[in-house]
Amino acid sequence: MPITPVIFPELVRALIAVIDANAAEVTELDQAIGDGDHVFNLQRGLQALQQHAEEIAALDWPAAWQKIGMTVMSAVGGASGSLYATLFIGLAKHGRDQAADVRGFSEALLQAVEAVKQRGKADVGEKTMLDVLVPAAQALHAEAAANSALPTILARLRQVAADGAEATRDMVATKGRASFLGERSKGHVDAGAKTAQLMIAAIADVLDN
Numbered sequence: 001m002p003i004t005p006v007i008f009p010e011l012v013r014a015l016i017a018v019i020d021a022n023a024a025e026v027t028e029l030d031q032a033i034g035d036g037d038h039v040f041n042l043q044r045g046l047q048a049l050q051q052h053a054e055e056i057a058a059l060d061w062p063a064a065w066q067k068i069g070m071t072v073m074s075a076v077g078g079a080s081g082s083l084y085a086t087l088f089i090g091l092a093k094h095g096r097d098q099a100a101d102v103r104g105f106s107e108a109l110l111q112a113v114e115a116v117k118q119r120g121k122a123d124v125g126e127k128t129m130l131d132v133l134v135p136a137a138q139a140l141h142a143e144a145a146a147n148s149a150l151p152t153i154l155a156r157l158r159q160v161a162a163d164g165a166e167a168t169r170d171m172v173a174t175k176g177r178a179s180f181l182g183e184r185s186k187g188h189v190d191a192g193a194k195t196a197q198l199m200i201a202a203i204a205d206v207l208d209n
């Protein structure tokens, strides 16, 4: 069955649930090396998306991504809000209505992640959400190119995202608030990398069923 925006309300419910379930742990991470508001920022964005979920479900993918990006942009302050908005607007710009086309989506995602890099002037290895988003986008692209079955793709995504989040633990932050701490940012997983991983895993669970 093709994946269309009809699935969007269910995805948002799953994202809200996973962020709520891990709120204390993630807030501890953002308090250790950031300003402690990351969970609040994500929850604001997700609540706004939930309010528009039925409307978004009726759109095609490019229009849905555009609406998702604009909604996140206006609802969320903080670095993560503008970076996720950039990701979604990038998907709107580069994607077609790829309802049944994982390969097309994976190409759009690579370009959208590239836009996030430019927006934040950051790349992998700087202890941010990019340490999860970049390898996840690359893995999706590789699996799609290999025509892997959906369960294989989703298992790979979960693994790559988990590895990417964990890898931030020993990195020194060079972007965002954590960079103010320099060497002292070492020893904590980045909050934005952790929530990116949690959300990828939650999306994978929805798509697996």
Ligand code: ADP
Pocket: 030, 034, 035, 036, 037, 038, 039, 041, 042, 077, 078, 079, 080, 081, 083, 119, 120, 121, 122, 127, 128, 129, 130, 175, 176, 177, 190, 191, 192, 193
């Ligand atoms: P803020 O840092 O403005 O309080 P959040 O707490 O919501 O915003 O988000 C912080 C997260 O955003 C960080 O943990 C990191 O993953 C991500 N981040 C911060 N700056 C950048 C950047 N320049 N590029 C990519 N990701 C970044």
Ligand code: MG
Pocket: 030, 034, 035, 036, 037, 038, 078
């Ligand atoms: Mg913060």
Ligand code: MG
Pocket: 035, 037, 078, 079
């Ligand atoms: Mg903040």
